[in-house]
Structures are given as C-alpha cells and as structure tokens.
Amino acid sequence: HSGVVKRRSKSQSYRRSIRTCFGVASGLGLTPALTARRMNTSRKAPRSQNITEKVKPEHLELLVKTEWQLSYVTPLYQFRHTQLKSYSRQLSAFIAAEKQEGLAVEVGGLQNTFKVSFSVLQGLAETSDDPETVLIQVQSKPMFARQEDPPKTVWCGWLSCINGNPEYLQSLPKDFTCLPLFCSKGAEDLSSLVKSWLQRTFDCCFGPLDINQTTLQWLAALWTNCHMETNIQNLKMIWTLPVLPPLQVTYTVDSDDVLDLWRSTRESSAEKSREAEDEVCIDFSEVTRFMQGLMSHFYRHFRVDLSAGELNQVSSALGSAKVNGKIKISSSRYLISIFSLLTECALLKMPI
Amino acid sequence: MDNSAKHLLQRLVRRIPVSMLKSTLDKWERLTAEKRKSLDFTQSKWIITQELVALYITENPNQGMWHTFQLVSVKIKKHTDQAVWIRVAWGDGLSSPNHLKATYVVLYLQTPYVFVNALSSKHKPLLLQALTLSTRHQQIKAANLSGQKLTALRDLLMRQYQQVFPPKYPSPLAEKLRVEKVQAEASANRHRMARETFGDGMLPALQSAVFKLETKFKGPTNEAMTQRDEPFICSVKFSSSNLLESLRHCASSGIASTPVTPMLSSIPLKGRNYFVITDNVLTA
Numbered sequence: 160h161s162g163v164v165k166r167r168s169k170s171q172s173y174r175r176s177i178r179t180c181f182g183v184a185s186g187l188g189l190t191p192a193l194t195a196r197r198m199n200t201s202r203k204a205p206r207s208q209n210i211t212e213k214v215k216p217e218h219l220e221l222l223v224k225t226e227w228q229l230s231y232v233t234p235l236y237q238f239r240h241t242q243l244k245s246y247s248r249q250l251s252a253f254i255a256a257e258k259q260e261g262l263a264v265e266v267g268g269l270q271n272t273f274k275v276s277f278s279v280l281q282g283l284a285e286t287s288d289d290p291e292t293v294l295i296q297v298q299s300k301p302m303f304a305r306q307e308d309p310p311k312t313v314w315c316g317w318l319s320c321i322n323g324n325p326e327y328l329q330s331l332p333k334d335f336t337c338l339p340l341f342c343s344k345g346a347e348d349l350s351s352l353v354k355s356w357l358q359r360t361f362d363c364c365f366g367p368l369d370i371n372q373t374t375l376q377w378l379a380a381l382w383t384n385c386h387m388e389t390n391i392q393n394l395k396m397i398w399t400l401p402v403l404p405p406l407q408v409t410y411t412v413d414s415d416d417v418l419d420l421w422r423s424t425r426e427s428s429a430e431k432s433r434e435a436e437d438e439v440c441i442d443f444s445e446v447t448r449f450m451q452g453l454m455s456h457f458y459r460h461f462r463v464d465l466s467a468g469e470l471n472q473v474s475s476a477l478g479s480a481k482v483n484g485k486i487k488i489s490s491s492r493y494l495i496s497i498f499s500l501l502t503e504c505a506l507l508k509m510p511i
Numbered sequence: 512m513d514n515s516a517k518h519l520l521q522r523l524v525r526r527i528p529v530s531m532l533k534s535t536l537d538k539w540e541r542l543t544a545e546k547r548k549s550l551d552f553t554q555s556k557w558i559i560t561q562e563l564v565a566l567y568i569t570e571n572p573n574q575g576m577w578h579t580f581q582l583v584s585v586k587i588k589k590h591t592d593q594a595v596w597i598r599v600a601w602g603d604g605l606s607s608p609n610h611l612k613a614t615y616v617v618l619y620l621q622t623p624y625v626f627v628n629a630l631s632s633k634h635k636p637l638l639l640q641a642l643t644l645s646t647r648h649q650q651i652k653a654a655n656l657s658g659q660k661l662t663a664l665r666d667l668l669m670r671q672y673q674q675v676f677p678p679k680y681p682s683p684l685a686e687k688l689r690v691e692k693v694q695a696e697a698s699a700n701r702h703r704m705a706r707e708t709f710g711d712g713m714l715p716a717l718q719s720a721v722f723k724l725e726t727k728f729k730g731p732t733n734e735a736m737t738q739r740d741e742p743f744i745c746s747v748k749f750s751s752s753n754l755l756e757s758l759r760h761c762a763s764s765g766i767a768s769t770p771v772t773p774m775l776s777s778i779p780l781k782g783r784n785y786f787v788i789t790d791n792v793l794t795a
Binding site: 400401402403404405406407408409410411412413416419420423424426451452455456457459460461462463464467468 | 722724726728729730731732733735736739741742743744745746747748749750751752753754756757758760761764766767768771772774775788
C-alpha cells in the first residue's frame with residue numbers, strides 16, 4: 160500500500176481546519192514552503208497491523224506501555240546509519256566531559272559511568288522515503304559495582320520518521336536525513352545532554368512537540384474507530400476550564416456507546432467519499448461533529464460549555480495522549496498509525 | 512498522621528524516661544495546658560502514645576478520606592452543639608486491637624450525620640450496626656458525600672457558610688442595574704445566581720463530584736442517536752482544589768449557563784458529591 164495520504168479539494172471546512180491547527184502548530188512566519196504542507200484533513204482509519212514480524216520483540220517491548228515525551232527535530236546533516244558505533248563512543252565521551260565540567264547529572268551520582276549505545280530499530284520505516292529509526296540508550300553503572308551487575312538503562316530515546324510526507328522528504332538536499340519525531344524517556348538532564356550533542360554534531364534544532372487540540376480530537380475519533388476491531392474499553396477525555404480555582408472535567412464514555420455515536424456521525428456525513436480501495440477515509444469534519452455530539456450530551460445535563468475550556472488528555476485501552484506532548488501506546492497493533500500521525504505533526508514544525 | 516510519624520512518636524515516648532515525660536511535654540508546648548492535664552501519666556507508655564496520636568488527629572481532621580453516613584430514625588434527638596469523637600481499634604480472635612490503624616468516627620449530636628475515616632470493608636457492617644444501635648436509630652445509610660477535609664464536609668452539611676437569599680424587595684442598587692447595559696445586567700444576574708446557588712465568600716473545600724450518567728443520548732442534530740432506546744453510558748468527574756468555588760466561577764463567568772442546572776446545584780443543596788442519573792429521577 161502507498162504511504163500517500165489523501166488530500167481533499169479546498170472546501171470551506173478544509174480551509175477552516177487548516178487555520179485552526181496551523182495557527183497552533185507553527186509560530187513561524189508563513190513562507191511558500193510552509194503553506195504547501197498542512198495537516199491532513201482526511202486520513203485513513205487506522206487498521207490493526209501485526210508488526211510483530213517486522214519489529215524485534217525486545218524493541219516492541221521497549222516502545223509500548225511506556226510514556227514518551229515528544230519533541231520535533233529538524234533534518235540531521237551528514238548523519239550516517241553506518242557510523243552508529245562511533246556516535247555511541249562520542250556521546251559517551253561528551254556526557255563524561257560535561258559531568259567533569261560540573262554540569263550536574265542527577266542520575267546516580269558522581270561515581271557513575273555512562274555508556275551510550277546507538278542502534279537501528281528496524282521495522283518502523285513504512286515507505287522507501289522513511290529513514291530507519293535510530294534508538295539511543297544510556298546505561299549507567301556505579302563505579303564500584305561488581306562486574307556481573309547488569310548496567311541499568313537510565314535514559315532511552317528514539318528518532319523516527321513514519322509515513323513521512325514523500326514530497327517533503329524528496330525535496331531535501333542530499334546530505335540531510337529527516338527523522339523529525341524524537342521520543343524520550345528518562346532524566347531531563349540526560350535528555351538535554353543528548354539533544355545538545357545531536358544539535359552540535361548534526362547541525363539540527365530541537366523543539367517541544369505539543370499535541371494540539373486538533374490532534375487530540377483526531378486521536379479520540381481514531382481510537383473510537385478502532386473499537387470495531389479491538390476493545391478500547393472506554394474513551395476518556397480530560398478538559399480544564401479556565402476558572403478559579405481551575406476545574407478539571409473527566410468525561411469517560413462506555414466503548415460501545417461511543418462507537419455508536421461515532422458511527423452515527425459518519426453515516427450522516429454528506430462529505431463521506433467512497434474510495435476505490437476498501438480503506439475507509441475519515442474527514443476532519445466528521446471528527447468535529449463527533450466531538451460536538453459528545454459536548455452537546457454533556458451540555459444537556461450540566462449546561463456547561465466544554466468548548467470554553469481546553470482538551471488536555473485523551474485515553475483509551477489503546478493508549479493515552481496529553482497536550483504537553485506525552486504519548487503512550489498500549490497496543491503494538493496501532494503503533495504505526497498513531498506514530499504516522501505524530502510524524503505528520505513533527506513535520507509541520509519544520510522551518511524549511 | 513501517617514504510619515512513620517506514629518512509629519517515630521512511639522519510639523520517642525519509649526526513649527524518654529517516665530519521670531521526664533510530663534516535663535518534656537510541658538516544655539514542648541505543643542499541646543494546650545488542659546490537654547496535657549487530660550493525659551494520665553500513670554498509664555503505660557503505649558496508652559500514652561495512643562492518646563497523643565488521638566489528640567493530634569482531633570486537632571488535624573483534614574487528612575485521609577472521610578465518608579459520610581446518615582442515621583435514619585423517626586425521632587431526632589437534640590443535644591448541645593458539640594462533636595463526639597470516637598476512636599475504634601480493631602482486633603480479632605487472633606490479635607489484639609491495632610491502635611496504629613484505628614478508625615475514627617465523628618458524631619454531631621444535633622444532626623443525623625456521622626463521619627468515618629479509615630474503616631475497612633470487613634469492619635464496616637460491625638461499626639454501622641454499633642452506631643445505629645447505640646444512637647438509638649433504626650437504620651444507617653451512606654450519604655454519598657466524601658472528601659479529604661472533614662471541616663468542609665461538615666460545613667457543607669450544616670450549611671455553616673455564608674448563604675445569600677434573594678431579597679424580598681429589590682434594593683435601589685438592583686433598580687439602578689436594570690437601567691444599565693444588557694451585558695452588565697446579564698453579568699450581574701449570573702453573579703447573583705452563582706452566589707445564590709453556591710453561597711458567598713469562602714466555600715467548603717470539596718475536591719470532586721462524580722456523576723454516573725445512564726440517560727438516553729441528548730443531541731440536537733443527531734437523529735440516529737436520539738432515537739436509540741438504550742442509555743448512553745458515561746461518567747463525569749469534576750475535580751478542583753475547591754470544587755464549589757470553581758462551579759460558582761463557572762456560573763458567574765457564563766461558562767455554566769444560569770440558572771444553574773439542578774445537577775450541579777444538588778451538590779451544595781443536598782450535600783452530596785456522588786450521583787447516579789437516570790432519565791426520570793435523580794436517584795441515590
């Protein structure tokens with residue numbers, strides 16, 4: 160199957176949805192290159208994919224059921240997948256040097272030695288344009304530990320590009336490798352050191368990847384759609400309302416009922432297009448109608464307007480996503496779909 | 512008071528020689544003179560420790576999780592306005608009563624309400640039966656009001672906070688407002704209704720309210736869902752460091768439409784924060 164995502168013609172709703180997410184996603188000035196890349200207003204419904212054949216079990220175990228902090232990173236200059244051993248040595252040395260400089264590394268204590276390993280996490284790259292995912296692990300061993308004591312992984316991160324926009328990827332100059340999605344877990348100071356080394360070595364730039372309202376709404380709808388194949392147990396959404404003191408609203412809907420609501424908004428959708436393939440396309444207008452349905456049921460009971468607040472978190476048995484850029488995937492079956500969405504969000508942040 | 516603090520206190524009391532215990536507590540000045548007088552230093556150190564812990568919890572009732580129960584009876588007895596504190600340490604045939612994991616019960620004699628902290632499900636039927644019998648009531652039931660702050664639960668139920676009642680005759684100020692702009696009037700209305708519903712000034716600090724909804728789907732534009740017979744099962748939890756103040760602000764700012772829906776006004780009016788909502792009735 161192709162990695163190309165369907166584009167809609169420039170209808171009213173398309174332009175509106177672009178403006179909402181685009182304004183939040185990029186604080187940069189508009190350039191012709193930027194306007195060519197917009198968040199897709201239409202995407203394929205995530206299908207359950209068995210990736211256990213493609214990805215090693217120890218890698219899958221690492222990726223799922225863990226909360227990752229998301230960042231975006233600009234294309235890496237002269238990064239080579241063949242030089243990973245060298246990068247491991249260089250980053251280990253960098254961390255040791257920074258520690259000596261007195262840069263406090265909270266983890267462990269002054270006696271710890273850190274060992275970095277770069278490796279390829281095979282199986283996530285979906286298209287021929289996607290570079291292979293790179294995994295970085297930092298292990299720590301107290302200086303006076305016994306030889307047989309296993310070193311502990313204290314920090315873990317990975318750079319990836321899953322179903323990246325082929326036009327953009329192909330437009331990049333030859334020496335650049337685009338792995339825009341950076342996921343990290345572990346002590347914040349180690350994250351800073353790793354990013355710092357990557358920035359100076361590959362002339363790139365990191366920034367926080369917040370999961371905006373549009374993306375959270377997509378996830379609410381996509382996860383609900385998944386209930387047709389996999390039990391999501393329930394759909395939980397957390398809003399905060401801007402009052403004093405701040406009010407948090409946790410709205411949890413039973414999985415069968417929320418799926419009925421989702422199905423009913425799709426059936427009434429006049430814009431629903433029947434694609435040639437059996438892959439069903441979901442338009443953002445359907446997501447909006449779905450959210451409006453949820454909010455109006457809420458309003459009828461409490462007479463409180465949830466749209467006056469901000470959606471902070473969406474979760475289900477398949478995972479959770481928070482507006483501060485934290486994501487957790489609980490099932491490997493939808494890993495590719497969700498991280499494709501996040502890759503798209505990361506690519507929107509690219510300045511060039 | 513958490514377990515580690517209790518253990519620390521126990522060890523301290525054990526270490527201090529009996530002859531110096533009274534003078535040490537006097538010097539510490541943490542307890543009032545009358546409380547110190549109430550301690551009997553001829554008792555064993557173990558009992559003295561328990562009494563100190565009990566004194567601490569009485570002074571700091573806003574910890575742990577309190578649940579409210581309501582005694583049910585045809586007669587209500589009126590007594591002087593003082594709370595009765597009861598501490599229950601549980602043991603069974605094999606072990607002596609565990610004083611570190613005691614249950615605390617607070618009775619306000621002028622009301623049918625009882626507050627209970629740290630009660631295990633095993634002991635619950637025993638305690639409830641004992642309370643019902645000893646207070647000469649016929650029945651006891653859960654009152655669906657829980658929170659960390661005993662004082663807030665008490666204030667909410669006794670309505671011991673500043674309430675605002677609509678004036679019988681409009682004041683000159685209200686007359687003046689009617690002449691002003693529509694927005695100012697609407698804003699004033701919202702603020703007034705917010706205060707009438709929730710109260711004025713400092714409100715009791717409830718942390719959360721939970722609504723289990725089992726009603727049919729309500730949405731103006733969705734025909735398929737509104738025609739559905741089955742209920743749309745969902746639950747809503749409101750949380751805040753002070754829920755009533757947040758809700759009041761929602762009403763006054765317009766985020767919650769006024770007049771405030773009975774769903775939300777039931778929290779202060781009925782003194783509850785757990786509700787099951789079905790289509791016809793706001794049930795217990």
